[in-house]
Amino acid sequence: SQTIHQWPATLVQPVGSPLSLECTVEGTSNPNLYWYRQAAGRGLQLLFYSVGIGQISSEVPQNLSASRPQDRQFILSSKKLLLSDSGFYLCAWRKEDEQYFGPGTRLTVT
Amino acid sequence: AQSVTQPDIHITVSEGASLELRCNYSYGATPYLFWYVQSPGQGLQLLLKYFSGDTLVQGIKGFEAEFKRSQSSFNLRKPSVHWSDAAEYFCAVGDKYKLSFGAGTTVTVRA
Numbered sequence: 001s002q003t004i005h006q007w008p009a010t011l012v013q014p015v016g017s018p019l020s021l022e023c024t025v026e027g028t029s030n031p032n033l034y035w036y037r038q039a040a041g042r043g044l045q046l047l048f049y050s051v052g053i054g055q056i057s058s059e060v061p062q063n064l065s066a067s068r069p070q071d072r073q074f075i076l077s078s079k080k081l082l083l084s085d086s087g088f089y090l091c092a093w094r095k096e097d098e099q100y101f102g103p104g105t106r107l108t109v110t
Numbered sequence: 111a112q113s114v115t116q117p118d119i120h121i122t123v124s125e126g127a128s129l130e131l132r133c134n135y136s137y138g139a140t141p142y143l144f145w146y147v148q149s150p151g152q153g154l155q156l157l158l159k160y161f162s163g164d165t166l167v168q169g170i171k172g173f174e175a176e177f178k179r180s181q182s183s184f185n186l187r188k189p190s191v192h193w194s195d196a197a198e199y200f201c202a203v204g205d206k207y208k209l210s211f212g213a214g215t216t217v218t219v220r221a
Contacts, residue, residue, distance in 0.1 A: 032207060043114075043200060043213040044154075051207075090153055097142060097161060097206050101153035 002027035006091050006102040013109055019064075019078040021105050023091030026072065032094040033074040035066055038104075039087045050074060081109045112137045114203050116212035123191050124220050131186040131215050133201030143184040144202040144209065145175055154200065160184065171195070193219045 003026045013019060025031050032051050036044040046059045048066035056066050063082060067075045074091060086109045091102040115134045123129050135141060142161050146154040158169025165177040175186045184201060196219040202209040 036211075043116075044202075044211040046208065046210070049208065092154075094207070098144075098156055098159065099209060100156075101146075103153045104151075106151070 002093070002095065002100070004091060004093055004100060004102040006089075006105050008105060009103065010106045011108070013081050013107065015083055015109055016080045019076070019081050019085070019107070021076040021089055021091075021107075023074040023076075023102055024072055025074075025093045028072070028093070028095065030071055033068065034092040034094070034099065035074065035076050036090045036092065037087045038090060044090065048076070083109050085109050112141070112203055112210045114201050114210055114212035116199075116201055116215050118215045119213070120216045120218070122218045122220060125193055126190050129186075129188045129191045129195070129217065131199050131201075131217070133184045133186065133212060135182055135184065135201070135203040137182075137203050139205075141203045142205055142209075143175075143177060145169065145173070145184075145186045146200045146202065146211075147171075148198045148200065148214075150197075157186070157199075191217075191219055193221070195219055 005024045034049045035047040037047055038044050050056050050068045053068050065077050089105045092099045113136045117132050144159045145157040147157050148154045157173050158167050160167050160177045168174050173188050177184050198214045198216050200214045201212045
């Protein structure tokens with residue numbers, strides 16, 4: 001069966017510090033992968049999606065970036081965090097017509 | 111452009127009572143429609159989906175939803191809620207590759 005992992009589960013970072021969140025999927029190959037952000041009291045905002053290694057589409061211009069160095073690995077990064085980057089970050093993968101979500105990372109920028 | 115509106119930010123319902131969550135969408139073609147549930151601090155779990163066919167779809171945990179093309183709606187219902195149904199519910203619309211989510215409806219269940 002397929003499993004999606006995200007880490008860390010929680011993270012507190014100061015403004016201006018770098019960020020690296022990792023997502024890995026097990027039990028499938030060449031999945032479509034997604035990064036979403038959920039701000040407090042708001043819905044999910046699609047940040048990036050990837051259809052293959054090295055292929056990244058950005059949905060929202062911001063100070064975040066994504067990379068896909070391996071087939072089942074998807075990384076969300078920032079060189080300098082802003083207060084507005086605080087939120088709950090969810091990774092997802094697509095199987096047929098459904099998206100399956102990871103447990104999420106709670107990021108607090110102080 | 112695709113978008114989803116969930117008009118109700120917060121709904122409180124008594125245990126055993128019925129529940130209906132509203133979802134209106136805007137989409138240029140035949141949409142794929144989904145309802146997800148999120149427990150506090152957790153990821154999202156798919157409740158049900160609609161692609162085509164019967165406009166009344168059944169999902170997990172006793173939920174159902176009805177697609178009404180004329181009203182651009184996909185409302186979620188449950189005849190009798192349980193305390194464990196307290197969560198946040200998201201409606202989503204899109205195609206096979208990309209989804210747009212509503213802002214969510216928080217459901218509180220009172221004893």
